[in-house]
Amino acid sequence: MTGFLASALLLFAIAVVILWHRLKRSDALGIDGRLIWVDDGRRTKPFFNARYKVFGKPDLLYRVNGGVLAVEYKSRNGPIFESDIVQAKCAALSARGDQYKVSRILVKTGQAEKYITLPRSDHALYREIESATILARKAKNGEAVPCLPAPRKCRSCAYRDQCRESAGN
Amino acid sequence: MGKNQPQQRTEWISASDVGRTVFCPHSVALKYQGTKPTKQAVLARQQGELKHEALNRQARQDKRCYVASYLYGVDDPRTNVLRKFRDDAILKWPGGALLVRLYYRLSPLAIHLSQSSPRITGILRFLVDRLVCWCSRRGNQS
Numbered sequence: 001m002t003g004f005l006a007s008a009l010l011l012f013a014i015a016v017v018i019l020w021h022r023l024k025r026s027d028a029l030g031i032d033g034r035l036i037w038v039d040d041g042r043r044t045k046p047f048f049n050a051r052y053k054v055f056g057k058p059d060l061l062y063r064v065n066g067g068v069l070a071v072e073y074k075s076r077n078g079p080i081f082e083s084d085i086v087q088a089k090c091a092a093l094s095a096r097g098d099q100y101k102v103s104r105i106l107v108k109t110g111q112a113e114k115y116i117t118l119p120r121s122d123h124a125l126y127r128e129i130e131s132a133t134i135l136a137r138k139a140k141n142g143e144a145v146p147c148l149p150a151p152r153k154c155r156s157c158a159y160r161d162q163c164r165e166s167a168g169n
Numbered sequence: 170m171g172k173n174q175p176q177q178r179t180e181w182i183s184a185s186d187v188g189r190t191v192f193c194p195h196s197v198a199l200k201y202q203g204t205k206p207t208k209q210a211v212l213a214r215q216q217g218e219l220k221h222e223a224l225n226r227q228a229r230q231d232k233r234c235y236v237a238s239y240l241y242g243v244d245d246p247r248t249n250v251l252r253k254f255r256d257d258a259i260l261k262w263p264g265g266a267l268l269v270r271l272y273y274r275l276s277p278l279a280i281h282l283s284q285s286s287p288r289i290t291g292i293l294r295f296l297v298d299r300l301v302c303w304c305s306r307r308g309n310q311s
Binding site for chain 1: 179180181182183184185186187188189190191192193194195196198199200201202204205206207210211214216217218220221222224228229256260
């Protein structure tokens with residue numbers, strides 16, 4: 001009798017733990033928070049951060065415990081690259097310049113996802129992307145910028161046909 | 170920006186350009202020189218936009234309000250009153266999110282039972298009607 005009761009209790013405890021974990025998983029994307037903003041493509045205006053002169057849009061913003069989570073979604077199947085993280089950080093900085101105090105980012109591809117906690121101050125966040133931002137401005141303004149050819153990168157580059165430096169040429 | 174247009178010197182830079190710079194700064198330069206992207210890139214971009222739309226739809230799927238949707242319809246004003254009550258009140262209560270999740274787990278069972286017995290449907294409707302009235306009054310007062 002005692003053995004039966006112990007087994008029943010154990011099964012009950014396991015069921016409670018499973019139910020608890022399933023309840024903890026939140027919305028359709030598995031994000032534990034409330035959706036507060038969605039990028040609807042071209043209809044949606046980007047956020048502007050006047051101090052750092054950057055603009056951009058995360059894909060989704062969620063209100064989570066302790067702040068706002070920005071989601072950067074990459075539709076490809078594959079790993080997360082540094083460029084994805086930098087883009088997500090820059091979009092978060094842009095959103096901070098508006099009204100959304102983004103405290104974490106989630107970078108998500110078809111196969112992988114990565115949560116990153118951001119520095120509290122905007123300046124510290126900017127410092128993390130500063131070199132890329134300066135280089136991007138130079139490229140935009142027609143100044144000389146380095147080329148980083150690599151076979152895999154160049155294969156996926158949108159401008160490879162016109163690039164003299166391409167690793168495929 | 171076309172090839173023949175004067176290059177606009179501006180400090181403002183987009184997050185996608187900053188990210189692309191880490192990938193290859195030269196690709197950003199080519200973009201602003203007016204270089205045309207490859208057909209594959211255009212196609213990939215269109216496919217990416219479709220996948221983003223799918224993601225948005227998935228993220229917005231919080232139109233759940235199972236019992237009310239079953240009783241009144243997905244976009245009925247009474248269903249929307251209850252959704253608003255969920256978002257504006259219950260989710261702000263301590264433990265409210267857990268309560269809502271528990272409701273989502275249990276409401277399919279309630280609907281299943283209701284489908285098998287009109288009496289249960291009647292009881293559900295009576296209870297949910299009262300709740301809608303209470304939520305409406307509460308909404309009007311605030």
